[in-house]
Amino acid sequence: MSDNNRLRIAVQKSGRLSDDSIALLKAIGIKLQIRDRLLIAHSTNQPIDLLLVRDDDIPGLVMDGVVDLGFIGENELEEKMLERQAANKASGYKALRRLDYGGCRLSIAVPNEFDYQGVQSLVGKKVATTYPFLLERFFKQNNVSAQAVMLTGSVEVAPRAGVADAICDLVSTGATLEANGLQEEEVIFRSKAVFIQRSEALPAAKQALIDTLLPRIDGVIQAKESKYIMLHAPKAYLDQVKALLPGSETPTVLPLSGDEDTVAIHVVSPENLFWETMEKLKALGCRSILVMPIEKMMV
Ligand code: ATP
Numbered sequence: 001m002s003d004n005n006r007l008r009i010a011v012q013k014s015g016r017l018s019d020d021s022i023a024l025l026k027a028i029g030i031k032l033q034i035r036d037r038l039l040i041a042h043s044t045n046q047p048i049d050l051l052l053v054r055d056d057d058i059p060g061l062v063m064d065g066v067v068d069l070g071f072i073g074e075n076e077l078e079e080k081m082l083e084r085q086a087a088n089k090a091s092g093y094k095a096l097r098r099l100d101y102g103g104c105r106l107s108i109a110v111p112n113e114f115d116y117q118g119v120q121s122l123v124g125k126k127v128a129t130t131y132p133f134l135l136e137r138f139f140k141q142n143n144v145s146a147q148a149v150m151l152t153g154s155v156e157v158a159p160r161a162g163v164a165d166a167i168c169d170l171v172s173t174g175a176t177l178e179a180n181g182l183q184e185e186e187v188i189f190r191s192k193a194v195f196i197q198r199s200e201a202l203p204a205a206k207q208a209l210i211d212t213l214l215p216r217i218d219g220v221i222q223a224k225e226s227k228y229i230m231l232h233a234p235k236a237y238l239d240q241v242k243a244l245l246p247g248s249e250t251p252t253v254l255p256l257s258g259d260e261d262t263v264a265i266h267v268v269s270p271e272n273l274f275w276e277t278m279e280k281l282k283a284l285g286c287r288s289i290l291v292m293p294i295e296k297m298m299v
């Protein structure tokens with residue numbers, strides 16, 4: 001049986017969110033032993049258990065309080081919330097962090113030969129989707145009377161199969177739509193992965209553990225976007241060099257032994273340094289310009 005004092009986190013077992021969610025947990029210091037096909041994985045250094053399930057199940061597990069936390073796509077979360085509200089089931093949760101992976105959009109697409117003139121072209125049509133509640137909300141908001149046809153897979157072949165006139169499906173690059181002779185017309189929802197918590201209060205020890213995890217997640221996200229920049233700059237152009245470096249209000253400026261006219265500058269930049277900026281720095285006389293990834297940070 002499960003131990004109630006251990007934090008339970010639901011993660012997609014196998015799919016587009018699995019690797020990034022598990023990598024994030026590992027990056028914030030949670031050691032995990034994940035063995036294939038098992039539903040549960042225990043952390044070896046923290047009172048944390050992972051529940052590895054289909055992503056469809058994660059919103060309900062959090063909303064019913066079966067798990068304390070979950071990683072889920074906003075598309076799935078919002079759909080399940082609407083579905084549960086319609087069925088008078090618990091639909092509360094706390095969004096803790098929006099994450100930097102799982103990005104996609106839920107879009108309506110029509111066959112290339114469909115003469116699409118705006119949302120009113122969908123009146124009286126059948127639209128195949130795995131997200132009927134999000135689609136129906138879009139229809140309602142746009143005063144369109146159309147029919148959402150629920151399909152759990154292969155949505156993109158529905159028009160060719162004569163099952164629907166259009167589709168509403170997740171898109172990231174658009175390659176699948178193109179391969180199926182479909183044209184994207186309306187973006188109805190933009191999604192990323194989110195980290196969520198059940199809405200009821202947790203025992204103090206569990207909440208305290210969550211409160212230590214969140215700054216670590218922030219640190220991992222910030223570190224991914226940031227760079228550590230080091231360079232040698234001519235003292236005479238220090239102000240111009242600083243102006244070129246993003247986030248360099250208070251850089252570390254160090255003397256170089258044996259060279260009175262040059263200093264070493266170290267700076268944590270909130271963004272990458274573009275080649276163009278490096279070329280400008282070089283033109284000012286800067287040398288040995290290094291841009292390095294940061295693994296972890298706490299500000
Ligand atoms: P499961 O077997 O767990 O139910 P699934 O087939 O429903 O998996 P995946 O295809 O693994 O789900 O997608 C999971 C989530 O990844 C989506 O709900 C969405 O939030 C996100 N995602 C990001 N990019 C895409 C994309 N191009 N297509 C589909 N989902 C995407």
Ligand code: MG
Pocket residue numbers: 054055056
């Ligand atoms: Mg799913």
